[in-house]
Amino acid sequence: MLVVRSKMLGFATNTFRTARTVGIRFASTSNLKKTLIYDEHIKLGGQMVDFADWAMPVQYKDHPKADSIINSVKHVRTKTGLFDVSHMCSLRWRGKDAIAFLESVTVADIENLAMGKGTLSVIPNENGGIIDDTMITKTSDEKGDHIYQVINAGCAVKDLEFFKQKLGKFGGDVSMEVQWEDRGLYALQGPEAVKVMQRLIPVYDFKYMNFGDAQNMVMDGMQIFVARCGYTGEDGFEIFVPGENAVKLWRKLIDQPEVHPAGLGARDTLRLEAGLCLYGHDIDDTTTPTMAGLSWTVGKGRREPGARPFTGSDTILKQVAEGPKSVPKMRVGIMSTGAPAREGAEISLPSGEVVGKVTSGAVSPILKQNIAMGYINRPHNKTGTEVVVTVRGKSNPGTVVKMPFVPTQYYKAP
Amino acid sequence: MLQSLPVLARSIGRRAPAFARSVAVRQQFRCFSVSSLKAAELKYTKSHEWVKLDNKTATLGISAHAQEELGEIVYVDLPEVGSEYKAGDSFGAVESVKAAADVYSPLAGKVIGVNDTLSSEPSLVNSSPTDKGWMIKIEVGDSAPFKDLMDQKAYDEYVKESAH
Numbered sequence: 001m002l003v004v005r006s007k008m009l010g011f012a013t014n015t016f017r018t019a020r021t022v023g024i025r026f027a028s029t030s031n032l033k034k035t036l037i038y039d040e041h042i043k044l045g046g047q048m049v050d051f052a053d054w055a056m057p058v059q060y061k062d063h064p065k066a067d068s069i070i071n072s073v074k075h076v077r078t079k080t081g082l083f084d085v086s087h088m089c090s091l092r093w094r095g096k097d098a099i100a101f102l103e104s105v106t107v108a109d110i111e112n113l114a115m116g117k118g119t120l121s122v123i124p125n126e127n128g129g130i131i132d133d134t135m136i137t138k139t140s141d142e143k144g145d146h147i148y149q150v151i152n153a154g155c156a157v158k159d160l161e162f163f164k165q166k167l168g169k170f171g172g173d174v175s176m177e178v179q180w181e182d183r184g185l186y187a188l189q190g191p192e193a194v195k196v197m198q199r200l201i202p203v204y205d206f207k208y209m210n211f212g213d214a215q216n217m218v219m220d221g222m223q224i225f226v227a228r229c230g231y232t233g234e235d236g237f238e239i240f241v242p243g244e245n246a247v248k249l250w251r252k253l254i255d256q257p258e259v260h261p262a263g264l265g266a267r268d269t270l271r272l273e274a275g276l277c278l279y280g281h282d283i284d285d286t287t288t289p290t291m292a293g294l295s296w297t298v299g300k301g302r303r304e305p306g307a308r309p310f311t312g313s314d315t316i317l318k319q320v321a322e323g324p325k326s327v328p329k330m331r332v333g334i335m336s337t338g339a340p341a342r343e344g345a346e347i348s349l350p351s352g353e354v355v356g357k358v359t360s361g362a363v364s365p366i367l368k369q370n371i372a373m374g375y376i377n378r379p380h381n382k383t384g385t386e387v388v389v390t391v392r393g394k395s396n397p398g399t400v401v402k403m404p405f406v407p408t409q410y411y412k413a414p
Numbered sequence: 415m416l417q418s419l420p421v422l423a424r425s426i427g428r429r430a431p432a433f434a435r436s437v438a439v440r441q442q443f444r445c446f447s448v449s450s451l452k453a454a455e456l457k458y459t460k461s462h463e464w465v466k467l468d469n470k471t472a473t474l475g476i477s478a479h480a481q482e483e484l485g486e487i488v489y490v491d492l493p494e495v496g497s498e499y500k501a502g503d504s505f506g507a508v509e510s511v512k513a514a515a516d517v518y519s520p521l522a523g524k525v526i527g528v529n530d531t532l533s534s535e536p537s538l539v540n541s542s543p544t545d546k547g548w549m550i551k552i553e554v555g556d557s558a559p560f561k562d563l564m565d566q567k568a569y570d571e572y573v574k575e576s577a578h
Contacts, residue, residue, distance in 0.1 A: 058512070059485070069511040070486050265511060267487075339489050340509060362511070363488040392491060392507060 023148035035086035036184050036246035044254070050284045052154035054087040057263040065260045070365040071265035076232055077350075077366055077406070080190035081262030082253050089156035090179040090240060091163075093147040097134075097172035102147055104310050105166055106136060106288060109299020110147060111308075113138045118214050118227055121297050121340035122289055123159060125153075128315030129285040130292070131374040132159050133277060137214045137227060148214070148225070150238075152279050156180070184246030189236035189270075191259040191409065197237060199227070201251065213233065222249055233274025233408040240356065269362050272371060275333060275403030279345060282331060282359045282373050288312075291327045291375065329356065330381040333405060334372045336398030341372040346390045347398075355380045358389065364405060371405045372398075456544060457563035459520045460572065464544055467560050472521050475510060475548045476539060477574045487539040490532040492549055497525045501559055505550060508539060520559055523552035530536035 021310060025315040043067045046057030060066035067075050075081055092198045093102055099110045108121035118137035132155040137148040150157045188196060198206050201219050206228075209215065214227035222245040230236035238270065241249045250284045253259055269279065283292045298320050302308055305317050319326045333340060340363050341347075347356040361372035372389070380387070385400040428434045462480035466473045481487060489509040499505050504516040505525070528550050532538060539547035554560075564572055 068486055269511065338505075339491050344515065363509075394491075 005352075010368065020317070025281045033087070035085070035264045036181075036243055037084055037250045040250050040254070041084065041261070042248060046263065049264070050265055052087060052152075052241065054153055056084070056087055057261070059263040059265045060261050065254070067260055067262075069263075069265035069269065072098050072260065073269050073365040075260050076190045076234060076262055076266060076270055078191065079260070080188060080196055080236075080256075080258045080343075081194040081232075081266065082250075082259050083187040083189065083262050083267055084184075084250070085181070085187050085238065086185045086246075087153040089150040089151045089153065090183065090185060091151065092141075092177040093149065094143065094175045095173035095179065097170075098133065098144065098147055098174050101167065101170050101172060101174040102136065102149070103308055104170065105163065106134065106330070107298040107302055107310060107316065108136050109301040110136060110138065110299050112299065115140070115145070116214055117387040118212050118229060119149075119299075120294075120295070122283075122294060123162070124312035124316055125285055126288070126312050127285075128288040128312040128319065130279070130287055130289070131155065131162060131285065133279055133283060133294075134159075135227070136227065139214055139216070139225065141216065141225075148240075150185070155279060176274060179240075182243045184241040184243070185238065186241070186250060186253065187230055187232075187236060187238045188253060189230045189232040189234050189260070189262070190258075191235060193234070194411070196253070196256045196258055199256070208360065208413050209411075210413045219249065220252060222252075224249065228411065230316045231274075231276055232270035233276070233371075233406060233410075234270075234403055235409050235411040255370065268360075269365065272360050272362050272373065272403065274408055275289055275373070275405060277373075278360060279332075286373070287331070288319055288327065289316055290324065291329055292331045295320045295323075321344060324381075327378070329375040329377045331358075331359075331373060332376050332383075333383045333401045333403035333409060334358070334387065334389065334402050335372045335373060335405070336372065336387075336389045336396045336397045338370075338394065338396030339387040340370040341391060341398065345372075345374055346373075347374055348388045349380060350386055350388060356385070366406050370396075370398075373403070376400065421541070424537060444545075457560060457565055458569035458572075459563055461518050463517060463520065465520060465560065465563060467554070467557060470554050470557065471526070472519075472523065472552050472554045472557070473548050473552050473554065474517075474519055476517060476543060477569070478543045478567075480515075480546070481522065481540050481543045484508065484515060485512045485567070486510055487536045490536045490549065491541060492528045492532065493525050495525050495528060499523065499525070501556075508536075517549065519552065520563060521549075521554045523554040525550050526553045527551035530552065 034055050041057045045061040047059050048055045059069050080351055103110050106121045106123050106352050115138050119410040121136050123132045125131050132151050135150045139148050179224045194206050201217050209228050211228050216226055217226050227238045253397035289295050331355040341358045345358040348354045356374050356376035358372045358374035364371045383402050387398045388395045389398045455466055458464050462477045464475050464477050487510050491507040493505050499519050503524045505519050506517045529548050
C-alpha cells in the first residue's frame with residue numbers, strides 16, 4: 001500500500017514527501033530553504049516536508065504542544081494556533097508611482113484603499129487568468145508610506161520575474177523591496193488570538209482593530225508589523241518581524257498557554273473549511289476571478305473599462321460586468337458521502353454527464369463530513385444541485401453547497 | 415510519502431516459526447493472547463500490508479509502520495464480499511488526512527469477510543492496526559507465496575533499512 005496513490009495536502013505542484021521516516025529528517029530537507037525558526041520547529045517535533053522548496057512543518061509530534069492534524073484544526077477553531085508562514089514572500093513597494101504600478105498588475109483599488117487597510121487581490125495574466133493571489137496593504141514605516149504585499153511561496157519566483165519585466169516597461173518612480181529569507185512571518189489564528197495579542201501588547205486596544213487592518217506595533221521591545229488577517233476563517237493576525245527578532249518573537253508567542261504550533265496539514269484543512277482558494281489548485285493561470293467567485297476582489301474604482309487598465313483587464317472587466325453568465329464554469333463547494341472527493345475527482349450529474357472536476361477535498365474535522373471545492377459547468381453550479389463524485393471508480397452522491405463550509409469569524413470592531 | 419522508501423533486495427524467505435504451523439498450538443496461543451507471539455504470526459509485504467494465515471483463510475491489514483506514516487486515517491475503501499483478486503492486486507484503499515494509498519493482497523483469493531466497523535471507525539486502523547483494524551479476510555487459493563513474506567523481525571529490519 002505504500003505506493004501512495006495521491007497526496008491530499010494540496011501541495012501537488014510541489015513535491016510533498018515526508019522527511020520524517022526514521023533518521024532522515026535532516027538528510028532529506030538539507031537541500032531545502034529553511035525559515036529563520038527552522039530549529040524551533042525541530043524542537044517542537046515539527047515533521048518537516050518539502051513545500052515549494054522550503055522545509056516546512058506539516059504537523060508536530062511528540063511534544064506537549066504537538067497535536068495531530070485533526071486535533072490541530074480543532075485547536076485553531078477553539079483556541080489559537082501559530083503557523084510559520086515565513087516561506088511566503090513579502091514585498092514593499094515605494095515611490096510616488098508605486099500605486100499606479102501595482103494597480104497595473106493587480107485588480108485592487110489601491111488608490112482608494114485607506115491607510116492601514118489590507119485587501120485580498122489577484123495578479124492577472126493577459127488572458128484574465130490568475131498568476132497568483134496576494135494580500136495588499138497600505139502602510140508606512142521609518143522610510144515612509146508604502147504598499148506592503150505578500151505573495152505565495154510557490155509563485156514568488158515567477159511573480160518577481162513578472163513584476164521585473166513589467167517594471168522595465170513601466171518606468172516611473174517605483175522600487176520593489178523583497179523581504180523573504182531574512183525576516184519572520186507568523187500567523188496567529190483562532191478565537192483566542194486576540195487575547196494573546198492583547199496580553200503581549202497591552203498599550204494597544206485590539207477592540208478597535210478590524211479584520212483587514214494593519215499596524216506597526218512593539219511587543220516586548222520588538223518592532224513588529226501586525227495585520228489582522230489570515231487563511232483559516234478564524235479571527236487572527238499575521239505578524240511580520242525583522243530577522244534579528246524572528247526567533248524571540250516565535251518563542252514569545254509559542255510560550256503563551258493558549259498557543260499550539262500548527263503546520264501545513266492543519267492549514268490546508270482550515271482554509272478549505274473556510275472556502276478559501278489554494279493557488280495552483282482552486283485557482284490558476286486558466287481560471288479568471290469571475291470563474292473563481294473572486295469578482296469582488298476587483299475594486300469598484302477599477303471596474304470602468306479603460307480608466308485604470310491592468311493586465312488582462314479587457315477580459316476580466318467584461319466578465320465582472322456581465323457576471324457568471326459570461327463564463328463557462330464556476331467554482332463551487334460540494335459535500336459528498338462515501339470516500340472523500342479529492343483533487344482531480346470527476347463531478348457528474350446523476351444522468352452520467354460529466355460537468356466538472358474537484359480541485360481540493362478533505363474530511364472536515366469540524367463537520368465530520370466530506371467537503372470539496374471544484375469547478376462545475378454552468379448552469380449545474382447552482383446551490384442544491386445533486387451531483388455524483390467519482391472516487392476510485394465508485395460513484396458517491398454529493399450536493400453543491402454554499403461556502404464557507406464552516407462559518408468564518410472575521411472580527412468587526414463595534 | 416511512502417513511495418520514497420527504497421525497496422530493498424533483502425533475504426525475506428524466513429519460515430514461520432514451528433508453533434504457528436499447528437492449529438492446536440495456535441489456538442492455545444490465541445487464548446493467552448500473548449502479543450509477542452501473536453505478532454510472530456503476522457507476515458508482511460514490502461508494500462507494508464500484514465497477512466495472517468489460518469488454514470486457507472488469510473486476514474489482511476496495514477502495518478503499524480504504515481498507519482504511523484499515513485497519519486490519521488479518515489476513510490477505508492473496502493471491497494464487496496465475493497470479490498476475487500489475483501496476487502498483487504489492489505483490493506482497497508486507505509485515506510489519511512495526508513494521503514491516499516492503495517492496499518494490495520500478496521495472495522490470490524476470494525473475499526469472505528470485510529471489517530465493516532472501519533466505515534464508521536476508520537481510526538481503528540491507527541489505534542489497532544494489526545487487530546481491530548483488520549481489513550479483509552480472503553479464502554486463499556494458493557498459500558505458497560505466504561512463506562516468502564517477511565516475518566516481524568525481517569519487516570522491522572526492512573522498515574529500518576528503508577529509512578536510510
